[in-house]
Amino acid sequence: MRFFSKTLDKLKGALRKTAEVLNTDVRTLFIPGRQINDQFLAEMEEKFLQADMGVQNVERIVSAVRDRWRLGKIKNAEEAERVVKSELMEILPTDADRELRFAPSGTTVVLVAGINGAGKTTSIAKLAWILKNQMGKKVMLCASDTFRAAAVDQLTIWAERIGVEIVKHRMGADPAAVAYDACEAAVARNIDVLIVDTAGRLHTQEHLMRELTKIRDVVARKIPGAPHEVLLVLDATTGQNAIRQAQMFSQAINVTGLFVAKLDGSARGGFILSIREQLKLPVKFIGLGETPQDIETFDPQRFVDALFQDAPAPAA
Amino acid sequence: MLDALSERLSGVFRSLSGRGRISEENVRDAMREVRTALLEADVNYQVVKQFIDTVTEKAIGQEVIKSLKPDQVMIKIVHDELVNLMGPVDTRIYTVQPGPTVIMMCGLQGSGKTTTCGKLAKYLLGKGHHPMLAAADLQRPAAVEQLRVIGEQVGVPVYTDPAKVAPHGQVAKGAAVAVCRAAVNEARKLGRDIVILDTAGRLAIDQELMDELKEINAQLNPHQVFLVLDAMTGQDAVNSAKAFNEQLELDGLILTKFDSDTRGGALLSAKMVTGKPVKFLGVGEKLDRLEEFRPEGMAQRILGMGDIVGLVTEAMEKFDAEQTQKLAEKMQKGTLTLEDFIAQMKQVRKLGPMGKIMGMIPGMNELSKQMNMGEGDVEKQMSRMEAIYNSMNKQERKNTDLIDGSRRRRIARGAGVEVNEVGQFIKQFELSRDMMRAVGGMGMMGRLRLMRGLMSGGIGALGGPGGPLLRTKRSGRMEKKDRNKKKKKRR
Numbered sequence: 001m002r003f004f005s006k007t008l009d010k011l012k013g014a015l016r017k018t019a020e021v022l023n024t025d026v027r028t029l030f031i032p033g034r035q036i037n038d039q040f041l042a043e044m045e046e047k048f049l050q051a052d053m054g055v056q057n058v059e060r061i062v063s064a065v066r067d068r069w070r071l072g073k074i075k076n077a078e079e080a081e082r083v084v085k086s087e088l089m090e091i092l093p094t095d096a097d098r099e100l101r102f103a104p105s106g107t108t109v110v111l112v113a114g115i116n117g118a119g120k121t122t123s124i125a126k127l128a129w130i131l132k133n134q135m136g137k138k139v140m141l142c143a144s145d146t147f148r149a150a151a152v153d154q155l156t157i158w159a160e161r162i163g164v165e166i167v168k169h170r171m172g173a174d175p176a177a178v179a180y181d182a183c184e185a186a187v188a189r190n191i192d193v194l195i196v197d198t199a200g201r202l203h204t205q206e207h208l209m210r211e212l213t214k215i216r217d218v219v220a221r222k223i224p225g226a227p228h229e230v231l232l233v234l235d236a237t238t239g240q241n242a243i244r245q246a247q248m249f250s251q252a253i254n255v256t257g258l259f260v261a262k263l264d265g266s267a268r269g270g271f272i273l274s275i276r277e278q279l280k281l282p283v284k285f286i287g288l289g290e291t292p293q294d295i296e297t298f299d300p301q302r303f304v305d306a307l308f309q310d311a312p313a314p315a316a
Numbered sequence: 317m318l319d320a321l322s323e324r325l326s327g328v329f330r331s332l333s334g335r336g337r338i339s340e341e342n343v344r345d346a347m348r349e350v351r352t353a354l355l356e357a358d359v360n361y362q363v364v365k366q367f368i369d370t371v372t373e374k375a376i377g378q379e380v381i382k383s384l385k386p387d388q389v390m391i392k393i394v395h396d397e398l399v400n401l402m403g404p405v406d407t408r409i410y411t412v413q414p415g416p417t418v419i420m421m422c423g424l425q426g427s428g429k430t431t432t433c434g435k436l437a438k439y440l441l442g443k444g445h446h447p448m449l450a451a452a453d454l455q456r457p458a459a460v461e462q463l464r465v466i467g468e469q470v471g472v473p474v475y476t477d478p479a480k481v482a483p484h485g486q487v488a489k490g491a492a493v494a495v496c497r498a499a500v501n502e503a504r505k506l507g508r509d510i511v512i513l514d515t516a517g518r519l520a521i522d523q524e525l526m527d528e529l530k531e532i533n534a535q536l537n538p539h540q541v542f543l544v545l546d547a548m549t550g551q552d553a554v555n556s557a558k559a560f561n562e563q564l565e566l567d568g569l570i571l572t573k574f575d576s577d578t579r580g581g582a583l584l585s586a587k588m589v590t591g592k593p594v595k596f597l598g599v600g601e602k603l604d605r606l607e608e609f610r611p612e613g614m615a616q617r618i619l620g621m622g623d624i625v626g627l628v629t630e631a632m633e634k635f636d637a638e639q640t641q642k643l644a645e646k647m648q649k650g651t652l653t654l655e656d657f658i659a660q661m662k663q664v665r666k667l668g669p670m671g672k673i674m675g676m677i678p679g680m681n682e683l684s685k686q687m688n689m690g691e692g693d694v695e696k697q698m699s700r701m702e703a704i705y706n707s708m709n710k711q712e713r714k715n716t717d718l719i720d721g722s723r724r725r726r727i728a729r730g731a732g733v734e735v736n737e738v739g740q741f742i743k744q745f746e747l748s749r750d751m752m753r754a755v756g757g758m759g760m761m762g763r764l765r766l767m768r769g770l771m772s773g774g775i776g777a778l779g780g781p782g783g784p785l786l787r788t789k790r791s792g793r794m795e796k797k798d799r800n801k802k803k804k805k806r807r
Contacts, residue, residue, distance in 0.1 A: 049361045052550035055352050116573065116601070117426030117546065149465035154458035161484055202576045235426060239358030239550025241578040262425065265519040267552035290425075290455070 030308060034077035036069045044080070051307050052239050053270030057277075061087050085304055091273050092300035093282030100284060101228045101256065107186045108193045109219050109226035112259070113212055113249055114233035116200035119261030119287060121151065123233045124197050125158035127259070127285065129292035132164055137192040142182035143168035144175035144215060147199040155197055162292055165191070175199065175211065176218045183222035196227070203248035216253045230256045231284065234271070236263040242271040246279055257284035260298075264288040268307055343375045346390060357579030360554045363588045371397050401584060402611035406568075406593040409440065412539055415509040416448070418500060420536070422529055422564060423544035424556055425517030428572035430459060432544050432598055433514045434466035435606035436570075439596075440510055441472065448508035449474040450499030452492045452532065454482045455516040455525070463514050470603055473506060475499035492516070492528055493535050500536065513538065526563055533564050540567040542595065545586055547571045553582035554589045561590040572598035575605065583614070652749045654713045654742075658705045661698060703731035704741050716742050 029043055041062055048058040065083050068074045074083060102108045110127065114120045124141065131137040141159050143166060145151040152168050159166035167182035179196055186194040198215060201208035219226045232255045234242050249255050260269050263286045272283050283298040347368050354364045374393050411417040419436070423429050430453065437447040449467045451474060453459035460476050467474030477495050482488035496513050503511045515532065518525035533541065543560045545553060560566060569590065571583050574597040587594055594609040646652045705713065707730030712718050719727070719742060728735040 046361055049355060050551045052358075052552070055355045115548075115576070116431075117428055119426055148462070149469075150458040150462035153461050154456070157457035202573065204575065204577050235546070235548075237424065237546070237550060237552045237556070238548050239553075239578075239581065240356055241358070241548040241576065242550075244577055262519070265424075265552065266555045267550065271550070 030077045030081045032076075032078055036065070036075060036077065036080055040077065040080070041066055041069075044084075048270070048307070051268035051270035052242075053268075053307075054240055054243075054274045057270075057273050081308065084308075088273065088304045088307070089300060091276050092303070093276060093298075097282040098257075098284055098298055102193075103223075103225055103228050107183075107191050107223055107226075108228045109183070109186075109223055110193060110195045110229045110231060111198070111216060111219060111227040111253065112195060112231050112233060113198045113253060113255075114200060115202050115235075115245055116148075118200065118233045118235045118238075120200060120233045121145070121154050121158065121197060122290065123231075123259045123261050123285075123287050123295075124155070124195050125162060125292045126287055126295035127195055127231075128158070128162050128164050130285075130295050131193050131195075132162060138190065139164040140182065140186050140189070140191040140194045141166040142179055142194060142196040144178045144182075145197050145199040146171055146173045146175050146178060151197075151199065158292070165189070176215045179215050180218050180222060183219060183226070187223065203245045209248065209252040212249075213252050229284075230254060231259045232257075232281075233259045233261055234269075236260050236269040236286075237265060237267040238271065240271060240274075243274050243278065246275045246281060250279055250281070255279075255281060257282055259283075259285045259287065261287035264294070269303075270307065272303075340376050343372060343390075347372045347375070350394060354581060354584075357581035358548075358550045358553070358585075359581030360551055360585035360589070362554070363585050366588075367397065367401065367584075398584075398614075399611045402587055402594065402614055404593065405609065405611055407595050407608040409443075409510075409595075410540060411445070411509065416500060416503040417510045417540070418496075418513065418536055418538040419510060420513045420515065420532065420538035420541045420564075421544055421570075422515050422541065422560060423517060424519065424546070425456070427517065427544045427546045428598060429453070429517060429544045430462050430466065430514055431601075431603075432570055432572055432596075432606070433463065433512050434470050434603050435598060436512055436596070437467070437472045438470045438603045439606050441470065445510050446508045447472050447510040447512055448499070448503045448506065450496055450511055450513045451476045452495045452499075452513050453516040454480055454488050454491050454495070455518075459514075459516070466603070473502075473508065475502050475511075489528075490531070493531050496532055496536050526559075530563055541565065542568045542570050543586070543590075543592075544570045544572060545582060547574045547580045547582055547597075548576060548578040549582040551585075553585045557586040557590050561592065566590055566592045568593050568595040570594075570596045570598065571609075574607075575599045580614075654705065654708070654716055654745055657745050657748065658702065661701065700731070700733055700737065701741055704728075704733060704738055707731040716745065 029040075029047055034040065044065065045058055045062050048061065049055070053061075061084055064087055065074070065080045068083060069080070074080060100110075112120055112124055112127075128139045128141060132139045139162075141155055141164060143152045143155045145155070146169060149171070152171060156166055156168065165185075167178065167185050169178045169181070175198060182194055182196065185191075196215070196219065198212060199208075201212065203209065216227060216230070230253050232246060232249045234245065238245070246255065246258070258272065258275065258281055260272060260283055263269055275281050276283075283303075286296050286298055288294040288296060350371070351364055351368050354367065355361065359367075371394055374397070375390060409417075409419070421429050421433055421436075433449055437449055440447040449463055449472060451460040451463040453463070460478060460481060464474050464476055475495070475498065477498065480488060480491040480495050482491065492515065499513070500511050503509075513532065513536070515529060516525060518529070532538075541564050543557060543566050545557065549556070557566075557569070569583075569586050569592055571580070571586070571594060574580060583594060594611075597607045597609055599605045599607050646656055704727060707727045708719075712723060712727075719738075724735055724738045728738045731738070
């Protein structure tokens, strides 16, 4: 399973069990030489639906294969796979889209948002880790989640573990005020990247979405061009509601990219196709585990490959 | 909630209505739409398949084809099957004598376990129990602290042992079991009758952490094991639910984040794959936002019939009965004053965000969409009404006839609204008063209907400076459009 291979190399110990499950993967659908027929098409439909790709996308892709097959242009599974992959790759973002945007000079601000439990804090730890250790940046965290119990503590623990600075207020403080202070501190201390954590909020809670807009505005006033990157963290196990989330968060804070967390489970995150199509939002990073090192930049080719594979069986 | 699914289904059945008789093919067409709707609602593929097969068979074999009102029959069949799948209902929490009863909570990361532990504790307090929380999530940074804070907010003791928290990157072997065991002992000492164990979140395929849960399960032998599941989960819901059920033998499910706009298909999927009852729904960030699950309400919602039962139950709990009784008398006599009107509105507000209430009332889903009213808009309008009311003096509140142009201007200045809004508000009140007189003396159901009227006309009518929003619902234009639509379909 190429999608996870890099991570698995990195994490041989911790995820061995997972690896064993993943490696027993059997590619039943696209076995070479299998002829396309109605049964094949039905199986393909099922597989894609179970990857959360959405009814419309699946119908379109399956029809693309069905039409070519009926016209006699393609006959076997390998050809079908090629058609599907080219359809999917067309949708997915180009390389340039997937790069993290930095300020031309001075401090880059990355604003991170998402619904409750999507995995924001852990994703921020991952982001801080990759920026510090792989890109050699001086990183500061901003604890603007002053709402959820112990959220500031959680982020502080990560800051200590990774060895980056953190700006925080007490719980219940105005999150925009924390962001304001963090911007000042970041500029004063010549920080390369300031990552702003925000409280999880359901996209349907209008007043909380307004609060998010305010944080964004404060950051924009303090540092010209900021926030340079607005990342929406989405839980890979989410279904079609992920699209709604992307829409609503984009409206509030003009999201620039996605961070898809928890992609190391059995969920495929097929919703990113619809989000890419409808909102033009690229996936920039994926999260594949619980430690800060479990982060990767998004590789469309590997994502598509993974869609074709059977979901790893849950531990039993 | 399951709004979008409701809409889809009402759309399907609308297209069936008026055709008189329908063929087997019609049923299949309709079921194809139902299938799409369910898939879009994230109901698992296999579950959908099974559902469609069952319902199609029932629909074809039965009176649908002969029936004069096929849409009604279809709704009933789909509805009954949904209820059937989501039931039987059992929201009881079983306790043992002598205590303490041990409840174990488990689930994926970010499903809302810790918050749900707090909500459950609060719910049990309300039922006269003396729960206690145990912080057995030793993996996530600050999870112990989070539970401690939540326990404080709810007002229940929390057993913690910070020394047992797992070192970074490791699983603290046996520590969670030790914490749980110590917590149960502590509960016995303190005389608490229920212990709720908050365990670490984990992926279904992470065997190491799964083993820890199995260990707790084996050693502590909890009386109930609940799986906490995010209502927004996609197709993967079946995988997690199945894995947890196989390893721990669940006793019930709790679906969280149901206050979002998710269609909530995960509920059906998880129920189907585990066969375990859905106990509660998490419907808000606040710790009292935990609802007992009722499949009828959920199925009615799915079918666009609104959740009347839920509204009544909730209204019963939160409405001040005495005040409501007094109001009812006044309504009957038609002597309702502006003061009562505002008091009634405040009562309604106590029920929670307006958007949610409206979603529960049949027909209100579409209506609120037509009026283009978000949750915040309704709230804003209610605040404006209150501001206008607060800017009136006592006589004016008692007798709105007193309010002339000059008074209107004064009130508008005081409330910070346009002068015409004051006029609209008064007109709206008078309209409501008359309406109430007309429908006075009815029971709770009647009053609900009234609220519906109030909301379609009452609150909507305040609108923006562009004039009353009332028009969007009641004007002939709208109805004509609907008529035209219908005509087209018939042709």
